[in-house]
Amino acid sequence: IVIMKLLVGIKRVVDYSVKIRISIDKKSVDLNNVKMSINPFCEIALEEAVRLKEKSIAKEVIALSIGPKACQETLRSALPIGADRAIHIETNLRTDQELQPLAVAKLFKLIALREQVDAVLLGKQAIDGDSCQTGPMTAALLGWPQCTYAASIDLSNKSVALIDRETDNGTERLSVPLPAVITADLRLNEPRYATLPNIMKAKKKPLEIIPIESLKEIDVQPHNTVIRAEDPPSRKAGSLVNSVDELIDKLKNEAKVI
């Protein structure tokens, strides 16, 4: 019998299909009236956690989100997937810029220890910040092993995870003793759709709200400031070259890429 508890990170980000615009003050992405959704990699992490629960390996799945009040909507869409309860740490720091990976990692450490979880499942990165840092930082702060870019997780031996990890050269298989931090890559699974009965049952699941001010011992202030945000330069027209030598010359002297 296993009393395995899993903590899953849920980040509220700009929906992947949105064409983003830079804000007028050129210091951030314009989030006004923009569709927000759950980060796709967080969705994959949540799906994996729910599957582990369905295989009777995990007993409880806790979803944690940090950010403004609207995060509760995102958590409410995580509960029908199969999380048992949700925790919202409420802060008005911008989650795409001001709330940075180190602060998030500290908060995950706090909740992971408070709930005495056996594993923290996160997405490999968020599609707004793309830092890829929260997972490794959380593991380091906790002093736990980490495995990033998980493509498959085998937890049938409940104290050691066998994980296929994606690298640029192929997949490596790691054996990771629990408790550990695991981050999900794209191929880990295909997330399910919430069913209507589960959507209706989800509102009975507890959602705990923790205002960030009550966690005075944790410093969540940003250490970096974004000084400018701008669109990538618009693509210029290409030019036809007449020979390989001319191509090499242009690549070397004009584009300066070789």
Place this chain on the structure above:
Amino acid sequence: ILNMLFKTINYSKLFNYTKYNLSTKTKKQKIDFFNPTNDHLALREMIKNFVKNEVDKQALEYNKNEVFNINLFRKLGEFGLLGITADTEYGGSGADAVSAVIVHEELSSSDPAFCLSYLAHSMLFVNNLAQNGNHEQKLKYLPSTCSGEKIGGMCMSEPGAGTDVLGMSTSAKLSEDKKHYILNGSKMWITNGTLDGKTTGDVYLVYAKTGSGRGAGDLTSFIVEKDMPGFSLGQKIENKCGMRASMTAELVFTDVKVPIENVVGTVGGATLCMMRNLEIERIVLAAMSLGIAKRCIEVMNNYSIERKAFGKSIGDFGQIQKAIAESYAEFMAARSYVYNIAQNLELDSYGNGLDADGVKLFAATMGKRVADRAIQVLGGYGYVGEYQVERLWRDSKLLEIGGGTNEAHHKNMVRDLRKFHKEIL
């Protein structure tokens, strides 16, 4: 003494003045009329994702081949949508009318034909039986239809009688041993009448005449199953203008023995069954037109930005602006009407026919108009399948005919206005 009584009553608590009133100074929660609760919002999000990932990509192909996408349909069963309004006790989800409207609007924005099959099954069969059937019938037929294992519809119209419902001629005669009704006749325009093109679908609610007159008390509703001897597929209706991925059929009844346990409601009591289901049927049909219009507006709006002519986006020209703006306003007007009526619809009551007819009458024509404008805005590309709008235009026309013709709504609405609504509240 009276004075003392009045003093002890706290007026603000009595009339809830502090909670919500018409003063702008009272801080009000923002109302999302089209997603009244978080659950509705979550439901809509889920369907939108499903549509984006699975429905959009198959719509054109299934339309071209006039084939029903049965595997995709069964997925709706996994989501709990096929029995969306049926009681959870029988395998349904127990959701309300607004939920049904949301599902229809979103599915129809992508593939109205697929949505029509969904409507015929979940509303015309499942909801009708859930509201009108007895416990044994619900226990026997609802679990498999809510899961999608069995797929069905409803048979009312005939080759010779559509709007003139009481003019139907399919007869049901009590057998000698009084254990069966013998059904004879044929039914026409049955959505989900066939699933494979060769045999009937799994189960139907069939309206037949048990009486000899033309009165409301002469019709009875029966449950008829596939493979009941004498029940067969007359023909699959081919070459429809639109709704092509939804199989429409003529079904034939030749001395079909239907056990008396399969009478839904009472003998001669079909009108009640009909009336109870009418309102939700018409509202979800109207919701289908909303979906069509919504997608058409999105497509023409995007196209008007990208397409350039005479040195600027065509959206900078007045005629295009008129098409888009008027479409949006008409769509929002219809949407507000539909969701307004859906909010207060009690699925087991009847009597709200006036607005059920009204929303369908208005939304159906609106949908067709918006689709037509969309083709015009897209010009040559609008004429081509890949750009969606021509399929939505062909699909949109059906809503002015199926589930009640415009003319039927005219007739019903004036009848109701004369009887009950001489003064409009």
